[in-house]
C-alpha cells in the first residue's frame with residue numbers, strides 16, 4: 566500500500582525520493598502552495614529569491630548524494646569554494662578562517678589562522694579540539710561554559726566561536742549545547758579540506774532540490790498534492806489507518822511518515838504520543854539590492870559586534886544583490902523593517918566602505934520558527950524515527966541525529982526513515 570508522507574520540506578522529499586527509488590509507492594501531501602518548507606523560493610519584485618539565505622558545506626554528504634541520485638550536478642546548483650572566511654570586528658583586526666595557500670590541509674588552515682590571531686590563537690583552538698572526546702563523554706554544558714573552561718580568549722569567543730555557534734546552531738553561546746557544537750566542529754573542520762568547503766546556493770533554494778525531487782518522485786510513479794493539510798492522524802488498536810484532511814475527507818494508509826517541523830509534529834501527534842516541543846528560534850535575512858556593479862570583496866564574509874552577522878554576495882543571481890543574515894533571537898526582532906535595513910546598511914558600509922551607505926531596494930524576511938533551539942541536553946529530547954505505533958514514522962530536522970537543525974540533518978533523517986520503513990515492511 567502507498568506510504569503517505571505529511572510535509573514537503575527537504576526531509577519529507579528525501580524520504581519520498583528514497584522510497585520511490587526502491588520502487589515503493591508514495592503520496593506526499595503539503596499544506597503550502599509550494600514545496601520546500603523552511604528552504605523554499607519566495608517572489609520579490611520580478612525575481613525569485615530564498616526565504617532565507619542558506620549555506621551548505623562539503624560535509625553535507627547526504628544532501629550531495631541525494632542530489633546525485635535525482636540527477637542534479639552539484640556544480641549546477643552550488644558555488645563550491647574552498648573555506649575562506651574573513652570576520653570583521655570594530656575592536657579587533659579581521660580574523661581569517663581559510664584553507665587557501667600552498668600548504669596541505671590542515672596546515673593551510675593553521676597557517677592562515679596564526680597570521681590573524683598569532684600562535685596563541687591556534688593553541689587555543691587546538692586545546693578546545695583536544696577536549697572534544699572528554700566533553701562528549703560527560704554531561705552536556707553550554708558552549709560558553711565550554712569556551713571558558715578551555716580558556717579561550719575574549720577575542721576568539723567574540724570573533725570566532727560566537728559567530729560559528731550562531732551560524733550552525735542558531736542558538737546563543739550561553740544557551741547552546743556544547744555537545745552539538747563539538748560534533749559540528751568534528752564534522753566540518755575535522756574531516757579534511759573538502760568537508761570544510763563552502764557550498765553557496767547558485768540558484769533559488771526551491772530550484773536546488775525541491776523542484777527536481779518532485780519531478781523524480783512523479784517520474785517514478787509517486788504522487789504529490791499541494792495545499793492539502795493533514796488535520797488528524799487516524800489510529801486504531803495501535804495501528805495507523807490514515808489521515809483526516811482539512812476538508813474532513815480521509816486518505817487511508819498503513820504507513821505514514823510525519824515530516825513536518827517539530828512543533829507541527831508535536832501538535833499533530835498530541836492525541837497519540839507526547840513529544841517534546843522544543844523552543845524554535847528565528848533567522849532574519851535582509852536582502853539588499855545595490856547598484857548592479859556593487860560586489861563584496863569575497864562571496865561571503867562575517868561581522869561581529871554588529872546586528873549583521875554574515876553577508877553573502879548574490880550577484881550571480883542578480884547583480885548587486887546581497888543577503889545579510891541575523892541568526893537567533895535578539896533586539897533586531899523588535900526593530901521596524903526600515904530601521905533594521907538602515908542599521909544593516911550602516912554596519913556594512915562601516916566595515917566595507919566600498920559598499921554604498923544605502924541600498925536601492927530592500928526586503929526583510931523574518932522566519933520566526935527557523936530552527937529548533939539547540940540548547941543543553943537537546944539530544945535527549947529528540948525523538949527517533951520509529952514510533953510505538955505500527956506504521957507511524959517521523960522525519961524532519963528535529964528527529965534524533967548528530968546535527969543541529971540543518972538541511973543535511975533533514976535529508977539524513979528522511980533517508981534513514983525510508984530505509985527503516987522498507988526494512989520493517991519486508992519483515993512483516
Ligand SMILES: Cc1cc2nc3c(=O)[nH]c(=O)nc-3n(C[C@H](O)[C@H](O)[C@H](O)COP(=O)(O)OP(=O)(O)OC[C@H]3O[C@@H](n4cnc5c(N)ncnc54)[C@H](O)[C@@H]3O)c2cc1C
Pocket residue numbers: 571572573574575576577594595596597600601602603604616617618619620621793794795796824825826829833848849850932934935936960961962963970971972973975
Ligand atoms: C532562514 C533560514 C535559514 C537557514 N539556514 C540554514 C543554513 O544555512 N544551512 C542549513 O543547513 N540549514 C539552514 N536552515 C535550516 C533548514 O532550512 C531546515 O533545517 C530544513 O529546511 C528543515 O526541513 P524539514 O523538511 O525538516 O522541515 P520543514 O522545512 O519545516 O518542512 C515541513 C513541511 O511540512 C509542511 N506541513 C506542516 N504541517 C503540515 C500538515 N499538517 N499537513 C501537510 N503539510 C504540513 C510544512 O508546510 C512544510 O513544508 C535555515 C532555515 C531558515 C528558515
